[in-house]
Amino acid sequence: MSGVNNETLDLDLDGDTLHEECGVFGILGHEDAAALTALGLHALQHRGQEAAGIVTFDGQQFRSERHLGLVGDHFTKKETMQQLRGAYAVGHVRYSTTGEPALRNVQPLFAELDGGGIAVCHNGNFTNAMTLRRQLIKDGAICQSTSDSEVVLQLVARSRKTKIVDRFVDAISQMEGAYALVALTKKKLIGARDPNGIRPLVLGDLNGAPIFASETCALDIIGAKFIREVENGEVVVCTPSGIESFFPFGKRPARPCIFEYIYFSRPDSVLDGRSVYDVRKSFGSILARETHVEADVVVPVPDSGVPAALGYARESGIPFELGIIRNHYVGRTFIEPTQQIRTLGVKLKHSANRAQIEGKRVVLVDDSLVRGTTSLKIVQMIREAGAKEVHFRLASPPIRFSDYYGIDTPVREKLLAAKYDLEGMRKYIGADSLAFLSIDGVYQAMGFEGRDNENPQFTDHCFTGDYPTPLTDLDNDDDNPKEPRLVEVG
Numbered sequence: 001m002s003g004v005n006n007e008t009l010d011l012d013l014d015g016d017t018l019h020e021e022c023g024v025f026g027i028l029g030h031e032d033a034a035a036l037t038a039l040g041l042h043a044l045q046h047r048g049q050e051a052a053g054i055v056t057f058d059g060q061q062f063r064s065e066r067h068l069g070l071v072g073d074h075f076t077k078k079e080t081m082q083q084l085r086g087a088y089a090v091g092h093v094r095y096s097t098t099g100e101p102a103l104r105n106v107q108p109l110f111a112e113l114d115g116g117g118i119a120v121c122h123n124g125n126f127t128n129a130m131t132l133r134r135q136l137i138k139d140g141a142i143c144q145s146t147s148d149s150e151v152v153l154q155l156v157a158r159s160r161k162t163k164i165v166d167r168f169v170d171a172i173s174q175m176e177g178a179y180a181l182v183a184l185t186k187k188k189l190i191g192a193r194d195p196n197g198i199r200p201l202v203l204g205d206l207n208g209a210p211i212f213a214s215e216t217c218a219l220d221i222i223g224a225k226f227i228r229e230v231e232n233g234e235v236v237v238c239t240p241s242g243i244e245s246f247f248p249f250g251k252r253p254a255r256p257c258i259f260e261y262i263y264f265s266r267p268d269s270v271l272d273g274r275s276v277y278d279v280r281k282s283f284g285s286i287l288a289r290e291t292h293v294e295a296d297v298v299v300p301v302p303d304s305g306v307p308a309a310l311g312y313a314r315e316s317g318i319p320f321e322l323g324i325i326r327n328h329y330v331g332r333t334f335i336e337p338t339q340q341i342r343t344l345g346v347k348l349k350h351s352a353n354r355a356q357i358e359g360k361r362v363v364l365v366d367d368s369l370v371r372g373t374t375s376l377k378i379v380q381m382i383r384e385a386g387a388k389e390v391h392f393r394l395a396s397p398p399i400r401f402s403d404y405y406g407i408d409t410p411v412r413e414k415l416l417a418a419k420y421d422l423e424g425m426r427k428y429i430g431a432d433s434l435a436f437l438s439i440d441g442v443y444q445a446m447g448f449e450g451r452d453n454e455n456p457q458f459t460d461h462c463f464t465g466d467y468p469t470p471l472t473d474l475d476n477d478d479d480n481p482k483e484p485r486l487v488e489v490g
Contacts, residue, residue, distance in 0.1 A: 022047060022048050022092060022093065022094050022095070022107070022121070022122065022123035022124070022214075022406070023041065023044030023045075023046075023047035023048055023092070023093045023123060023213075023214040023215070023218070024044075024090070024091070024092055024121045024122070024123050024180060024181075024182045024201070024212065024213070024214050025037050025040035025041055025044065025090065025091045025092070025182070025211070025212065025213045025214070025218055026089065026090040026091070026121075026182040026184060026189050026191065026211065026212040026213075027040075027088070027089055027090075027189070027206070027209055027210070027211045027212075028087075028088050028188075028189040028209060028210050028211075028238045028239075028240070029087050029088070029208065029209045029210070029240055030087055030206060030207070030209040031087055033056060033084075033086060033087050033088055033089035033209075034054055034056050034081055034084035034085070034086070034089050035081060036089070036206070036222050037054050037056075037089040037090070037091040038054065038071060038075035038076075038081070038091070039221050039222050040091065040211075040213055040218040040219075040221065040222060041054070041071045041075070041091045041092070041093050041218075042071045042072065042075075042221065043215075043217045043218040043220070043221040043266070044093050044213070044214055044215060044217070044218050045070060045071055045093055046264075046266055047093055047095070047123070047214060047215075047264065048092075048093035048094040048095035049070060049093070049095060050068065050069075050094055050095050051066070051067065051068050051069065051093070051094040051103075051105075051106040051107075052066075052067060052069070052070065052071045052074065052075065052091070052092065052093045052094070052106070053065065053066035053067065053091065053092050053094075053106045053107050053108055053121075054066075054075065054084055054089060054090070054091040054092075054108070055089065055090050055091075055108045055110055055119040055184060056084045056085060056086035056088060056089040057086045057087075057088040057089075057117075057184060057185075057186055058085040058086030058087075059086065059087075059186075062110060062117045062119060062184075062186075063083055063084055063085060063086065064108070064110055064119075065080050065083055065084055066103060066106040066107070066108075067103075067106065068103060068106065071093060088184055088189065089184070090108050090119050090121055090182050090183070090184040090189070091108070091121070092106075092107040092108050092121035092122075094106060094107060095408065102145075102146070104144060104145045104146075105145045105146060105147045107120070107121040107122065107147070107149060108120060108121040108184070109121070109145065109147065109149055109150055109153055111153045111156075111157060113156065113157050113164075115164055115167075116164070116185060116186045117185065117186060118153070118156060118164065118168075118183055118184065118185050119183065119184045120149060120152055120153055120156075120181065120182075120183045120184075121149070121181070121182050121183075122148075122149040122152065122179055122180070122181050123179070123180045123181075123199050123200075123201075123214055123406060124177060124178035124179040124180060124194065124198065124199040124405060124406040125148065125177050125178055125179075125404060125405050125406040126148045126151065126175045126176060126177040126179065127176045127177035127178075127404050127405070127469060127470065127471045127472055127473055127474065128174075128175065128176040128177065128470070128472035128473055129148035129151050129175075129177075129473065130148075130473040131472050131473055132151050132155070132174065132175075133148070133150075133151050133154075136151065136154050136155075136158075141154050141158075151175070152171050152172065152175065152181070155170070155171035155172075155174055155175075156168055156170075156171045159171060164185050164188065165188065165190065165235070165237055168183060168190060168192070168235075169192075169235060169248045172192055172235075173248065173249065175194075176469050176470050176472055177194065177198075177404065177405055177469055178194050178196070178198035178199045178257070178405035178406050178459075178469070179192070179193070179194045179198075179199060180192070180193050180194075180199040180200060180201035180214060180230075181193075182201075182212045187239060187240075188237055188238065188239050189210065189212065189237075189238040189239075190235065190236070190237050190238070191203065191212040191230050191235070191236045191238075192230075192234070192235045192236070193230045193231065193232055193233065193234055194232065194233070195232055195233040195249050195250075195252055196232055196233075196252070196254065196255045196256075196459065196468050196469065197231065197232025197233070197254040197255065197256050198255065198256060198257050198405050198406075198459050198468070199214075199257065199405070199406055200214055200215060200229070200256065200257075200260055200265070200271060201213075201214060201229070201230040202214075202215065202216055202219065202226060202227075202228070202229050202230065203227045203228055203229070203230055203236060203243075204216075204219040204224040204225060204226050204227055205224060205225045205227055206222060206223065206224040206225070210238040210243055211224055212230070212236075215265055215266060215269040215271075216269045216270045216271075217266045217268050217269045220268070226270070229271075229272060231247075231254070232252070232254040232255075232256075233247050233248075233249045233250070233251060233252065234246070234247055235247070235248060253455060253457075255456060255457065255458055255459045255468050256271070256272065256458055256459065257405065257407075257458070257459045258442060258446075258458040258459060258460045258463075259403075259407060259462065260276075261274070261276055261279045261280070261446070262280070262283070262367055262368060262395070262396045262442075263304055263367050263368060263396075264407075267280065267307060274446070274447075277307050279445055279446065280307035280308050280311070280367075280395065281307045281308065281310055281311035281314070282311060282444075282445035283307075283308045283311060283395040283396070283437055283441070283442065283445045284307065284308030284309055284310060284311025284312035284313075284314075284315070284365060284395055285311040285312065285314060285315040285445075286311075286315075286437060286441040286444055286445050287308065287311070287312055287365070287393055287394075287395050287435075287437045287441065288311070288312040288313075288315035288316040289315060290435070290437065290438055290441055291393055291435035291436075291437075292316060293363060293391045293393075293433055293435075294361065295316075295318050295360075295361040295362065295363045295389070295391060296318070296319070296360040296361045296362070296388075297318065297319055297320075297321050297323060297356060297357070297360050297361070297362055297363070298312050298313040298316065298318045298319065298320045298321070298363045298365060299320075299321060299322070299323030299324060299356070299357070299362050299363065299364050299365070299382070300320075300322070300324070300364075300365050300366075301324060301350075301364060301365065301366040301367075301378060302322070302324055302325070302326040302350070303326060304366070304367045305364075305365045305366040305367055305395070308365050308366075308367060308395035309365035312363065312365050312393065312395075316363075318363065321353070321356040322353060322356065323352065323353045323356040323357045323362065323382070323385075324350050324351070324352060324353060324378070324381075324382075325350070325351045325352075325353050326349060326350055327348070327349055327350070327351070350378065350381065351381075352381050352382060352384070352385035353385075354385045354386060357382055357385040357386060357387050358385060358386030358387070359386055359387075359388055360387060360388055361387070361388050361389040361391070362382055362387045362388075362389065362390050362391065363391045363393055364378065364379070364382065364390060364391065364392045364393065364431075365393050365394075365395060366392070366393075366394055366395070367394070367395050367396060368394060368395075368396045368399060369394050369398065369399065369416060369417065369425070369429075369436075370399060370409065370410065370415065370416070371410060371414055371415065371416055372416035372425065372428050372429050375392060375429045375431075376428065376429045376430060379392065379429050379430045379431050380430060383430075389432045390430075390431050390432055391431060391432055391433045391434075391435075392426075392429060392431040392433070392434045392435075393434075393435055393436075394434075394435070394436045394437065395437050396436065396437055396442065396463070397436050397437060397438060397439045397442065397463040398417030398422075398425075398436050398463065399415055399417055399418075399462045399463065400412075400415060400417045400418045400462070400463065400465065401415075401418070401461055401462050401463070401464070401465045402415070402462075403461065403462055404467070404471055404474060405459065405469075407462075409462065416428065422434060422435075422436075439451050439460065439463055439464065442460070442463075443457065443458075446458070451464075456468075
């Protein structure tokens with residue numbers, strides 16, 4: 001491809017994808033609480049692969065096991081699970097955004113307060129955490145981690161309210177941004193969702209034991225019943241005697257994160273009554289209508305591009321084929337990313353299925369385009385396999401703005417769509433044509449006529465720049481943003 005030198009091709013491909021930082025799970029009143037939590041976290045492993053933790057309460061004391069690595073690396077060991085006694089449990093899987101993962105940042109975080117212990121796990125990102133943390137330290141607080149989730153514990157500890165639920169609400173009332181929180185005390189399991197409902201949280205039940213989880217797939221794996229979504233701005237308190245719900249911040253229209261449908265949630269999950277898998281196929285169908293091109297085969301970029309590619313093929317009438325095969329057994333640390341090896345790039349994880357590509361006009365379908373380095377490599381790989389033409393189609397609009405609500409996006413200057421227009425992006429990745437799903441197409445796939453620009457139905461700032469909350473920790477200059485996240489976030 002013209003205009004791309006070897007230095008460009010040596011970019012770190014692991015940074016060319018979106019990452020969700022966390023998945024949360026909690027259960028109250030089941031004798032197998034720890035084992036069920038481990039299973040739930042296993043189902044949520046796609047939301048974070050760098051660390052996992054579980055805290056239980058056995059009626060006398062809290063017990064904690066937190067480890068770097070995958071859930072299956074640690075929570076299938078008999079000696080580990082034997083330590084996690086009790087019928088109450090909360091758990092967390094984590095992906096850190098910057099810096100090296102550290103055990104001190106692995107959640108759930110736990111603290112002893114004057115009213116008893118509390119464990120907290122968090123999915124999302126507080127956009128005023130740095131500001132609050134600096135003030136807490138100035139006032140004498142001693143922080144044991146660099147996680148923004150610890151700010152919640154510090155605020156709970158300093159609250160002058162009497163009851164633990166009131167102290168918890170007092171703490172989160174000071175937080176800005178996106179959060180789905182699950183907290184465990186010696187008597188209660190508490191779930192809370194930010195006033196906009198940006199990050200997901202569902203309520204389930206297993207034989208009378210209430211459960212909180214980031215997605216319904218975590219309920220499915222243990223045979224639990226889905227009850228309902230925790231609403232935006234809602235705090236749900238579960239005790240052995242029942243469940244209470246209240247809205248301490250009043251009610252406002254929900255604006256859940258659209259990327260949960262585009263990329264993050266597992267395809268078999270259901271969000272707000274919508275099958276994630278079906279929505280992704282609808283993205284592809286509308287993409288085909290909006291960006292039709294004459295071609296011989298539709299090929300998904302696995303795995304996240306598969307449902308949209310199916311929708312594209314169905315709508316366009318172009319045959320669907322698995323023209324790229326993914327190696328699921330290559331981890332991020334499979335091989336040291338030296339300059340010599342890095343030129344292999346995508347081939348460590350993806351291989352072209354030459355028999356389905358050679359001599360054909362190929363439509364490649366992926367969910368999103370971030371920095372473009374992976375897309376560049378995949379286009380090259382498809383050409384090397386003998387494709388006559390390569391047309392790239394994205395089942396979401398161009399990502400032009402960074403996220404500050406719990407998605408690990410590069411700074412804006414590294415987003416391809418923030419640097420180039422459509423033709424510039426096409427030249428960069430080397431495709432014969434490039435097209436994106438429109439923002440109205442996204443909303444149509446969700447069942448709306450289009451985006452309501454006055455009152456948007458979803459949080460879609462990565463496409464539009466319309467941030468739904470204050471970004472207190474962020475410099476006002478969008479072109480030179482100062483990242484508001486702490487070194488490690490939860």
